[in-house]
Amino acid sequence: MKRFFITFAILVTIYVIYIDLNEGTLSSTQKQEPSLEVQASPEDSSNFFEQKVQSGDTVLSIVEQYSTGGISVSLETVVKDFQQLNDGLKPEDIQIGKTYIFPIYK
Template identity: 30%
Template sequence: MNNILKTLTYILIALLFISMYKDLSVGTTLTPGINNKQSQEEKISKTENITAMKVKVLQGDTLLTIAEEINPQLSNNLNVNKIVEDFKALNPTADPVELQIGEFYSFPIYKREAD
């Protein structure tokens, strides 16, 4: 009986170390307390006088929902044609209507215009 208890203890310790190794090497996709969308944003860049942010598209996301999220100051004043134009300029091979889940795209960031 004592040998079985020692064996089970060694197995549990091994599983603990394997779990820790996997967590540290692979990481986790969700961080508690942080909005998952914010954790998917990669970087902000400037292309052809358009400031952009790379964002990973998640289930249910559309061009306009992401544009609204990263440009909350414009939620009442969105120019859909300009957003689509700028998205096409930033992502020439992407179809703004058919965004692929899990892919990163550059989305335009707009400054608030002077009142």
Template identity: 40%
Template sequence: MKRLMVFLLTLFLLYIMYYDISTGTIAFSPPAKDNEPAAAVQTSPSPYTVKEIKQGETVLTIVEQLHSGLPVSIEQVRKDFEKLNPNEKADAIQVGKAYKFPLYEKEVAS
């Protein structure tokens, strides 16, 4: 009796594997083709200013000086700086070198 149960279980598992491979259990539908080309997103260049680095300055201190405080999050300043200066890291700026620093518009209170 034990052998019969093992045999039936094996047949059942083989059938399940065959069904899964041949038919599958998840319906496959190819991605819908979009006939319309995606509209090109035109972003206006971010406003920036160029400033030469002096001893003791960091990206954050310069942005704070330009805006009388930090207008956005530190992570946003870092991302914007690295976007304006593609081959530079925000934490590896060099004294005497000029970099582009992002300018932020002040939000108008409603």
């Protein structure tokens, strides 16, 4: 009798593993929420501004000053948008006293 229960338990375990690997146990019980990714468009005139760079300014510090509620995008997005607005200029190449275009994130 003991052998029967051990064999039955092994067969049930193998069956459960098989079902889990082929169909998954969570896919039918969890609802998939649609994801929405929002990215600012720097081409829109309301999404950028011009500013003269002061000593100690960085692209990130200037963008943070004009963004409402903090920056809602990644650093890579800020760099990419800055480069698009300034003809491929890298953020580390900005110069004190020159005016550049910076993206605004809401």
